[in-house]
Amino acid sequence: MNGQEMERLVHKYYGYVADLEGSGVEALDLLFVRDKIQQLLDASGPEEQIPLPLFEQIHDLDRALWAESETFRMVVGDRELQHARRQQRSPRSHWWWYLDELKIAPQSGPKPRSHIAPVLVTA
Structure with a gap:
């Protein structure tokens, strides 16, 4: 797994989730970006370490998308979705x-x- 690619996709996902009131095209692109994130997660093996903060950010963005699903649906439209x-x-x-x-x-x-990946916490 390419860590830089994952970080780039998560950053893009963040941008889309943070501005769900953009265009319908951008909102649909959000779905494709999330698919790519999932593909990278699914392809990662035990030997590949994914930092916990990155996992947490994906999870937080997923929760934010769910919380704003009505806005997303208004922008995209159910028929188009x-x-x-x-x-x-x-x-x-x-x-x-x-x-x-x-x-x-x-x-x-x-x-x-x-x-x-383990995260070291210093006191």
């Missing part, structure tokens, strides 16, 4: 494509701790 989801053939595990269908917050979180 459904069309994009069909075109992408997104699995249900990629919950961010299903903001129009989900009734409760998704269970998202980091992989097992073996994939997370």
Whole structure:
């Protein structure tokens, strides 16, 4: 896994989540960026260390996206979201494509701790 690529994608994801009232195109791009983040997470193995703060940031951004799902849906439109989801053939595990269908917050979180780099805390 390319750590710089992951950081770049998380930074981009942050920008989109922070400004959900942008254009529908940007909001849809957010979904593709989140897909790329997930692909990198899924491809990472035990030998690849992902810093805990990066995992936490992804999780926090996911929670923020969920909390603002109504805004996201207003910007994109449910019909456009459904069309994009069909075109992408997104699995249900990629919950961010299903903001129009989900009734409760998704269970998202980091992989097992073996994939997370330890963070040293100094006193």
